[in-house]
Every structure is written in C-alpha cells, then in structure tokens.
Amino acid sequence: MGLLILFLSSYSTRGQIEHPKASPFTRVEQQIGLTRIKIEYSRPAARGRELFGGIVPYGRIWRVGANESTKFTSDTEIIVLGNRLPPGTYALYAFPEEDGWEVAFHMNTTHWGDGRTAYDPAEDAFRIKVAPRKEEAWQENFQISFDSIHHNGALLLLKWGHTVIPIPLEVDTEQTMRTTIRKSLEGDPTPQTYYEAARYLQEEGLDTEKALDYVQTAIDLGGDTYYFYRVKSLLQARMGLYRQAIASAERSLELADAEGKDEFVRMNRENIIKWKNWEKERKE
Template structure:
C-alpha cells in the first residue's frame, strides 16, 4: 500500500515539479506574411518593446550579431526564388540576422536555422547564404515594439521594413513574376481553354504593358468563346488604343459602354465615355 502511495506521489508531484507556467511573453511572437505577385514571403519573429531604453547602440550593441527580434532566431521563408540586392535567395527558410552599426547595417540570410537566438558561439559565418549592406534611416514616429512589415508592393517587388524606436532599415525583394505568369498562362490555356482563361491572360498582359498583339489575340478568342461582355470589350479597347488603332478602340469602347449601361455598371459607362472622348480627339489631330 505504501509503495502505491509513493508511486502516485511521484507521478503527481514529481511531474508537476518540472512543469512550467504558461505565461504571457515579454516579446510576443508575430508572423508577417506578404504576397508578391504569385509568390509569398513569411517572417516569424518576436517583438520586444523599447520600454524607455536606448535600443541601437544600447540594448542592441553596435557591431555585434542581433537575432532581429527576441527569443528564437527570426526565420524568413520564401516560396519561390527571389533576389535581394543582387543576391539570389532560393526558395526555402533562413535565419535572419543583423550586425547593426550607427551608419550601416549588415543583414544576414543564414542557412543554419537550428540555432537559438543569435547562435552565440555556434554561429558560423561560413553558413551565411549572403549578406547585404543597408543604411539605417530615422523615422519621425516612435515604434514601441519591434516591427517587421512589407510596403511598396508590386507584382514583382516589395520592401521589407525593420522598424524599432526611431530607426528603420529597408530591404528590397524582387521576384520574376512575369516568368511565373508565362508558365501559368501556357498551362491554363492548354488545360482550361475557356473564355475567362483567355481574358485573364489578356488582362494581365495589358496591365503589365507587355505584348499587346498577343493580348489582342487572347481577347478575340475570349469573345469568340464567351460572347459579348462589357469587360471583354473594355480591355480590348485599351489594348487597341495602345496598338494605335483608335478607330477599333472606340468601337470596342462603345460596345462595352452599351452593355455596361444596360447592366447598370455606371463606373464602366463613365470610363468608356472618357476614353471614347479622348480617342476621338486623337483622331482629329
């Protein structure tokens, strides 16, 4: 009987003796994600606060490796190959480190993601994928918690901004979305050749100001398969105008306007009216 009580005591109090309290973290975990064209960047990091402290050159010493946050090392994942300031960043996950200085920072994309924090003595520069040099900037507002965010987003690029206290560094990313889109267009036209498929391919080319002749071919195919729609004719008019065929552009815009008016699409009516007027003025010159 005594042995049973001892076993129960060890199971209950022994295990609980090693348990940890689940408490709020001083530097809470965050994930920053951003789509760039057909690609995505994801950053998992912790967000320490200034709490009235001097940050860079103080809490974060100059010239020493920093984990770009707190707790675990910051991890960045890209789901396609990208370019960072002339360096190829292959698809995958990397530890993100920094060596801050007053006038310049080195940002490190590191292949070893197993280190806790900055890796301490286990950090090996030979395991860096590459480093880039960036200049810190002063910001007017005070950023209390360290923040990683994305801005200046296009189909082909974005800036990753690291901001804390009154300091910000900006790291530009570039992705070849057009190459991905050409593969996607070819795949969908082969496997799913519907009116909407041709229209979306044409609209992409028109928006990116690329290969207007092919865009027009796709739009004609979309109209052949899907019939008249105000948005097919709307994009067709824009492409024809870019090709310098203003008579055809006006005709297409008038078709788009008529259908849009019947459907109560006031915005498209106004846009078509504006373009028709502008293109008629071009023809008069």
C-alpha cells in the first residue's frame, strides 16, 4: 500500500504542467534615503471588468493584488501618515469604499490571500484612511509603484483602472546621516569623507557654513577636484557670495574640462552666467 501511494504521488508530480499565471507575481524594490523597501505582490488584469465595487467589493477586505497576500518589507522604521512602522515584513490589506479607503499594515503574514475568515484586526500594526483619486490614464494591470522620491520620503501608489491610492511614506534620513557624518569625522576621515558630508548638507539645504568648511577641508587635504569645487560654488551661492561662487565654478569648469566631464562643464557655465546676472542685479 505504501509503495502504491508513493508511486501515485510520484506520477501526480510528474504529470503536473506549469502554466502561466493570470495574475503574474512581481517584486518592486525602492531605496528612499538610506531605507530599502521591498513589495511582493501579484498583478491581476482588469479585462473589461468593473473593478472597485465589482470584482473588488466595497466594504470587504482586499489583498491588494491577487493570489498570496501582498508583502511589504522595510529595513528601517518608516512613518505612514503619522504612524510609526518598525522594520520588518507586513501583509498589506485594503478596505475599499467609493469615497474613502482604509489600508492596513498587518503583522500576521501567514494568511493565504486576504485571510478573510482568519483576519484579525487586532493583529494590524495600524490602519490609515486614504482618499482615492481618479486619473485619466488607464492602468490595465494592478500596479504598486513609488513616486515623488526624495531623501526623506516618497509616495507609495496603488493603481488600477482609473483609481489611484496615494500613501505618503516618511523616513528619518537626516538623523541617520547626521549620526553617520559625526562618527565618520571622529574616525579617520579622508578628503572624500569631508566632501560627502558637505554634499549631503548642500543637497538638503542644511548647515551651509559647516558644509562649506567641510568641502574646503576636502580641497585642502585632497587637492583640486572638479566636484569638490562644484559643491563649494553651490554653497557659496546659497550664502550670497556670488563672486566667490563664480570663481569656484570657473575652477570646477577648468578641472572638469581637462577630464572630459562635459556635464559638469555645462552645469558650471550655466551657473556662472546666472550668478553674474544676480551679482549685477544686486549692484544696480
């Protein structure tokens, strides 16, 4: 009897045909500042059907995709509409309504699909309320994507048909970077260390005078480098020191041209013209 069961099991496995899924699996990964987010989900197609209020009923839990529950993973703490989400993996669920949605970050990731009969709201990390918006462009396959990405946040977008659900995500990159900069400069900093610290502060519009000190130290220790002078010029311009900024940009242009860095040559030329005009306007 045992041999028969083993034979039938082996025969059944051999006879299986792998077929394409109607809602194919995908994975989207995005870095936001220093945070890495990964979302794994399946993408159902509309195929002419009514979507929300139709195949996705209002007032009932939805797995935010198809097949297995959608998994949301972050390697650092993030903030979602004021709610702190510790690093880890969560199941993403939604409760659509015509004029407003609730989206749940759920701690139990073991349910198949939407876990309709097993789902326990007590296992939510939290729920948020989000207003859907309509877009003219049609999205045939359900899509999860990121947009408006910057060092400290991004928009998580759920799109299907003409409906878009925007979910703002925040990360505390600034505090992480300040700690990293402090520890790096307390160690054995190189000219590149000082440059990278200056560049981050310059890009974020933070501590301009300190950033200028950092990039000057990079130049003093590491010598003339086109991208060192590029950042120095931007910091000087932010402080209204246009003549000094022009001189730094001219040096950056000269060094970049010698290395064939055409993009930096172009950017420096544009800034030199702009800052000369600003300096002229200030004198008039």
